[in-house]
Amino acid sequence: MKLYVPHVGHMEGLRSLLEGSDDIYAVYMAGSPDYIGTGRTNLSAPSIEDIAEQVEYAHSKNVKLEIVLNSSCMGGQQLSPEGYRTISWYFDRLNEMEVDSVTVADPYLVEMLSRDYDIEVVVSVLSFVDSPQKAMFYEELGADTIVVDPVVNRDFQKLEAIKESVSCNLKLLVNEGCLYQCPFRYAHFNFFSHANGPGPKPNVLDDYYYYKCLSIRLRDPEQIIKSPWIRPEDLPHYLPITDTFKIGGRTHFINWILNTVNAYSNQHYDGNLLDLLDSIRDLREVFEIPNSELDGTIKQWENCSKNCKKCGYCKRLSEKVVRVIER
Amino acid sequence: MTIAESLLSVRNDLERKLREMLGIPVFLAELDAFALPCGCSGATINIRGLRVDDVDVFEEHILKFIDESAEKMEMDPFFVFARLIPGTAEIASLNIRMLCDSCYQEFGRIEGKQPRPDIYVLRTA
Numbered sequence: 001m002k003l004y005v006p007h008v009g010h011m012e013g014l015r016s017l018l019e020g021s022d023d024i025y026a027v028y029m030a031g032s033p034d035y036i037g038t039g040r041t042n043l044s045a046p047s048i049e050d051i052a053e054q055v056e057y058a059h060s061k062n063v064k065l066e067i068v069l070n071s072s073c074m075g076g077q078q079l080s081p082e083g084y085r086t087i088s089w090y091f092d093r094l095n096e097m098e099v100d101s102v103t104v105a106d107p108y109l110v111e112m113l114s115r116d117y118d119i120e121v122v123v124s125v126l127s128f129v130d131s132p133q134k135a136m137f138y139e140e141l142g143a144d145t146i147v148v149d150p151v152v153n154r155d156f157q158k159l160e161a162i163k164e165s166v167s168c169n170l171k172l173l174v175n176e177g178c179l180y181q182c183p184f185r186y187a188h189f190n191f192f193s194h195a196n197g198p199g200p201k202p203n204v205l206d207d208y209y210y211y212k213c214l215s216i217r218l219r220d221p222e223q224i225i226k227s228p229w230i231r232p233e234d235l236p237h238y239l240p241i242t243d244t245f246k247i248g249g250r251t252h253f254i255n256w257i258l259n260t261v262n263a264y265s266n267q268h269y270d271g272n273l274l275d276l277l278d279s280i281r282d283l284r285e286v287f288e289i290p291n292s293e294l295d296g297t298i299k300q301w302e303n304c305s306k307n308c309k310k311c312g313y314c315k316r317l318s319e320k321v322v323r324v325i326e327r
Numbered sequence: 328m329t330i331a332e333s334l335l336s337v338r339n340d341l342e343r344k345l346r347e348m349l350g351i352p353v354f355l356a357e358l359d360a361f362a363l364p365c366g367c368s369g370a371t372i373n374i375r376g377l378r379v380d381d382v383d384v385f386e387e388h389i390l391k392f393i394d395e396s397a398e399k400m401e402m403d404p405f406f407v408f409a410r411l412i413p414g415t416a417e418i419a420s421l422n423i424r425m426l427c428d429s430c431y432q433e434f435g436r437i438e439g440k441q442p443r444p445d446i447y448v449l450r451t452a
Contacts, residue, residue: 211375211417218376219351282375286354324352327339 001235001243004028004066004171005261006250006278009044013254014054018061020258023265026064028103029054029250030196035090036069036078037197039105039126039189041251052097064100068250070124071193072105072186079108087112095119107141114142125149125173126189131158132165145169147246150176153228154301159241170242172230174264175249177279179216180226184209214280221287222318226308229277231291232263234298248278286325293321334358337396341372344392348385353377360400366427370400371420378416379447382409389421390449397423406434406451413444421449 002025007014009029018024030038032045046054051067058065077083091113094102101120104110105127113121123129123138123146130149138146146166150173152158163170178185188209194202217223230238235245247260260276263269269276273291274284300313308314328336338358345353353376362368382389390407397404406424411417426434437451 206412206419208412208415208417211412211419212415214354214375215378215417218354221352282354282356286352324346327342 001239001245001265002026003261003264004244004246006247006252006257008250008252008254009042009046009050011050011054011057014057016254017257018058018063020254021261021265023261024063025244026066026100027058028066028068028246031067031069031090031094033196034198035086036074036104036109037071037193038068039070039072039124039193040196041192042196043251048093048097051094051099055097055099059098066101066103066120066122067094067099068103068124069109070103070105070126071197072126073190073193074106074197075194077198078106088116091117091119101145103147107138110138110141110143114144120144122171123147125176128185129162132161135162135166135168139166139168143168145171145244147171147173150178150228151181153230154304155306156241156302159238163241169244171244171246172238172242173246173248174230174232174235175247175260175276175278177224177227177229177274177277177283179213179223180228182213184212188213210280214282217280217283218286221322222315224274224283224287224289224322225314225318227277227279229273231273231294231298232267232269232276233291233295235264235267237298237302252278288323288325289321330360333400334360337399338372340399341392341396345374345377345389348388348392349377349381351376351381363427365429367424367430369402369406369422369424370397371422372396373420374418377409377418377421379409379411379418380416382418382447382449386449393421393423393449404450407449409447409449411445411447418447 003023004026005024007017007027007029030042055065078087095117101122102113103122103124105124110121110123121142121144123143125147128149129135129138129146130152135146146168148170249257263276269291273289305311338355342355353374355372355374357373359371393407394404402423403425404423406426408422409418410420412419440448
């Protein structure tokens, strides 16, 4: 099993991470927001030199290093001559320092990377590959690896169909705690892409999507259960699809990352499931979901019809296992 | 009791009361006491899961809880308002503000429940 592990982006963090676990196959971190940016909240802005130093260190520990440049919206700048030159220059630098892989969301960047560089091209979750057809499109563009949209994490027929349709590698994001079929998904990632990209950066007081995401789940905890996370114990069920799993959470502290790595590498976690999810942290201040009480749920989700109103399984399960933490 | 202990106690107490009344596990993400350069002071209660309809229906009760909280923090809740995300039902914070003379002139003239798209007034000065 190969675990891709989030890294906050500075050398001190990388040292702590790699000294803390022997189960890390690769780490991934954002690049500099001055060039492409990233579709998720990001804490670091590593310089070219910072990344080069960290690549060298990771390789000395036999760990691969991936740079995530998965902005879902660049406002068309990437298609301008100036944008192309800037992005090419940055890719050149990443290539020179022997970064192992680069994750991008924009199909244009997938093709550009695959044609001109000898770097593993990874299609981001933010390309929303949720069908065999979309996977085939991206493979044709040059993808070496596709991180499948977690929306299909509990749709095994779809996962198997994607697997059968392409020969490139597949990777599954195991602990994204986003809403299932989230209506804010595209708008929120586009907002983050601008907030964590080259600019101009929006002057936003309140992140509406964040507030709404939390509010919906506080008022309807069933939505936490319906999020397509994969429990550590359930990884073996996914091995026919892939042996490569990605843990989300590059804004978390090292001890949180290591705790999550340990849970997934041991395929066992004895505690609150929300401890492991890369989601709004406030959720685990409010709710407790004993992970052990979810044993066996995968059997239901392996055959999930996605007709929630008719089925009601997740609703009943949430009433049974989701507890409000009293203070 | 120290200021910090008082804030912790008020946060827990207010969250519990609101949850019991609404039947929703609203989350008081942060309770801050503040002092501004103009002379205003007060408290900001950052809250998640509370919506305008809740405040509209339970305004009297919420004000009572706010008054009880303010008393424990030794504040006079002259001016109490909710801050909204404009154009939505979501409430970002409940706010207690003890107004300075200058701001009293401004806020004292507020009319109506929603003088700005981001403000819902529960009590005017």
